Amino acid sequence: MIKLPTIKLGAAIGLASAFACGPSTAADLVAGQAAFEKFACASCHGADGKSSVLPSYPVLAGQHADYLRHALRSYQRGASGGGVNARSNAVMTALVPQLSDADIQNIAAWLSSLPSDLSVRR
Numbered sequence: 001m002i003k004l005p006t007i008k009l010g011a012a013i014g015l016a017s018a019f020a021c022g023p024s025t026a027a028d029l030v031a032g033q034a035a036f037e038k039f040a041c042a043s044c045h046g047a048d049g050k051s052s053v054l055p056s057y058p059v060l061a062g063q064h065a066d067y068l069r070h071a072l073r074s075y076q077r078g079a080s081g082g083g084v085n086a087r088s089n090a091v092m093t094a095l096v097p098q099l100s101d102a103d104i105q106n107i108a109a110w111l112s113s114l115p116s117d118l119s120v121r122r
Helices: 009-021 026-038 065-079 090-098 101-113
Strands: none
Touching (some): 026 101
16 A cells, blocks of 8 residues: 655645636736736727727737636747647737737636636636
């Protein structure tokens, strides 16, 4: 029989809450909104992330943060010449190389926190 190490209840709860909460903190959300505004994302996706200027532009508000992070990193791969899961779009591949990892984390956290028809908050 394999003996597994025991984890104290307090440590287990702390670890579980860290994973459940993820990287989204109040400071991250504020920084995410600031980065969204700084990089002029609203010019296509709307200031609220859901009032896109063209129907072909996706609604970003309420999307899952991990999906948004993946999409932004895919555009970065597309801008750097392709690769696995690379996306190509003239506007996005011109803008996303300017985003740092922290910008991507913060923008994704902020957008996912916004109300939208894409998600149901309980």
